[in-house]
Amino acid sequence: MNTNEDQDLTLQVQNLLAEAIQVPLELVTPDLAFGDLPQWDSLGHMEVMLKLEEQYGVAIDADRIARLISIPEICRFLQEDHHGN
Amino acid sequence: METKPDLVLLQIEPRTPIPDFMLREIQSKLAYADEHIRAASVSPEGIQLQVEPGTSQPELIEKVQRIVESLAYGAIKPKVQILEDYMDRPVPSRLDPMPELIRMGEVSPESAGVFAFGPLVVRLMEFFESQFLALADSFQAAPYRFPTMIPASYLGRVNYFRAFPHSLTFATHLRSDLDVIDEFSQHAACEEGELQSPSKSFAAVKNLLSPAVCYHLYFALADKPLPQGQVIATAVGHCFRYEANNLASLERLWDFTMREVIFVGSKDFVLENRETARQRMRQTFERIGLAYRVESANDPFFIGEFRKQAAFQSAFQLKFEISARLPYKESTLAVGSYNYHQDFFGRNLNITLPDGSPAHTGCAAFGLERMAFAFLAQFGLDTSQWPAEVRQAVA
Numbered sequence: 023m024n025t026n027e028d029q030d031l032t033l034q035v036q037n038l039l040a041e042a043i044q045v046p047l048e049l050v051t052p053d054l055a056f057g058d059l060p061q062w063d064s065l066g067h068m069e070v071m072l073k074l075e076e077q078y079g080v081a082i083d084a085d086r087i088a089r090l091i092s093i094p095e096i097c098r099f100l101q102e103d104h105h106g107n
Numbered sequence: 108m109e110t111k112p113d114l115v116l117l118q119i120e121p122r123t124p125i126p127d128f129m130l131r132e133i134q135s136k137l138a139y140a141d142e143h144i145r146a147a148s149v150s151p152e153g154i155q156l157q158v159e160p161g162t163s164q165p166e167l168i169e170k171v172q173r174i175v176e177s178l179a180y181g182a183i184k185p186k187v188q189i190l191e192d193y194m195d196r197p198v199p200s201r202l203d204p205m206p207e208l209i210r211m212g213e214v215s216p217e218s219a220g221v222f223a224f225g226p227l228v229v230r231l232m233e234f235f236e237s238q239f240l241a242l243a244d245s246f247q248a249a250p251y252r253f254p255t256m257i258p259a260s261y262l263g264r265v266n267y268f269r270a271f272p273h274s275l276t277f278a279t280h281l282r283s284d285l286d287v288i289d290e291f292s293q294h295a296a297c298e299e300g301e302l303q304s305p306s307k308s309f310a311a312v313k314n315l316l317s318p319a320v321c322y323h324l325y326f327a328l329a330d331k332p333l334p335q336g337q338v339i340a341t342a343v344g345h346c347f348r349y350e351a352n353n354l355a356s357l358e359r360l361w362d363f364t365m366r367e368v369i370f371v372g373s374k375d376f377v378l379e380n381r382e383t384a385r386q387r388m389r390q391t392f393e394r395i396g397l398a399y400r401v402e403s404a405n406d407p408f409f410i411g412e413f414r415k416q417a418a419f420q421s422a423f424q425l426k427f428e429i430s431a432r433l434p435y436k437e438s439t440l441a442v443g444s445y446n447y448h449q450d451f452f453g454r455n456l457n458i459t460l461p462d463g464s465p466a467h468t469g470c471a472a473f474g475l476e477r478m479a480f481a482f483l484a485q486f487g488l489d490t491s492q493w494p495a496e497v498r499q500a501v502a
Binding site for chain 1: 181183185186289406412414416418419421422423424449450451454
């Protein structure tokens with residue numbers, strides 16, 4: 023995957039996250055992690071997981087919930103595990 | 108499920124398939140579906156209810172389906188982690204101690220989930236309390252004493268109403284109005300255990316009966332920096348969690364006693380102390396010879412919150428329950444838990460560490476009645492069969 027695609031995916035995940043935890047996009051930085059914003063708390067995190075499930079068809083299990091705790095981790099997962107690239 | 112003669116048996120095929128790991132959770136939640144349900148059983152074959160005659164079945168069935176759908180649809184399988192397993196420790200009893208405890212006057216049922224206790228059970232509870240106090244002392248935990256009631260505003264601030272509305276117990280009083288008080292004093296009466304009085308006689312609810320001990324400490328520490336950046340405290344108190352028709356025996360009480368050792372500080376501080384508490388209690392339970400395991404668990408969130416909250420707790424291994432063996436029914440009973448709340452209370456209550464970040468919290472919590480009950484289920488009522496340490500303490 024080239025750099026432009028990386029950036030596109032990061033932006034997609036930023037948008038998804040902003041929508042899931044209901045914050046303005048400008049607060050969602052590319053390296054944002056669980057707990058960095060008060061809205062990305064336990065319930066917020068589960069909203070993010072459910073959105074990932076809905077938009078990318080990803081099956082969410084306990085291991086993934088514990089692992090996907092930052093935007094870079096989510097992007098890495100979507101690239102490697104989901105897209106199989 | 109044995110049907111009582113005055114009840115109607117209802118068989119329901121769930122619209123949403125129920126995964127095996129959700130059977131128990133759904134069965135316990137069905138107690139809140141409708142007041143006319145007297146008992147529920149959920150198995151892979153379907154749902155069986157015992158309901159009062161004359162119940163509107165279509166409405167009741169719809170509520171049951173809603174509960175099943177909410178809990179079962181897209182349910183995330185919990186990650187099961189067993190930290191300790193001593194379930195195969197030999198124990199001398201296989202009898203349900205409850206009938207004999209009632210016959211001896213050691214347990215007197217007052218109402219559903221509300222019991223009085225006699226000297227043997229009280230001394231046994233005091234023995235376990237001494238063990239939990241020893242744990243608290245090993246941390247030099249500061250003693251606190253908290254009220255039985257908790258302000259509604261406190262629980263509102265930590266989203267308790269959303270997470271556990273089904274188990275709340277409200278405290279109220281007559282309105283401060285002479286006519287209301289006069290009317291009540293002249294006409295109040297109990298019929299079939301229910302106080303007959305117009306609901307408008309009662310004041311607005313500003314307090315509830317407390318569902319947990321540690322919440323009081325977090326509110327005592329709220330909106331200021333944490334002293335010395337960390338706190339270890341201990342307290343015992345009555346807790347109240349309404350469990351509808353799940354209230355049974357001493358396994359599920361509405362009014363119970365909980366001893367907690369509470370940790371507030373950095374993430375590492377809380378997690379290390381929670382782990383130390385578990386290791387120390389492992390030695391205590393080994394000395395006593397208790398058959399139990401410590402396994403990951405989740406809190407009994409209500410249906411709207413369950414899927415997300417329970418999955419989060421499971422994924423991050425926030426709660427480990429001490430499940431004691433009940434040999435007479437080949438089942439287990441949660442007698443305590445080791446909990447980590449991350450920075451949930453620190454954030455919501457503005458408890459800050461010296462660097463300004465929200466404090467993390469956790470606790471080791473033990474139910475005294477359940478502890479005593481599980482011991483009696485394993486060791487029986489013949490004290491000569493008890494471990495010497497317990498026998499001597501209770502004698």
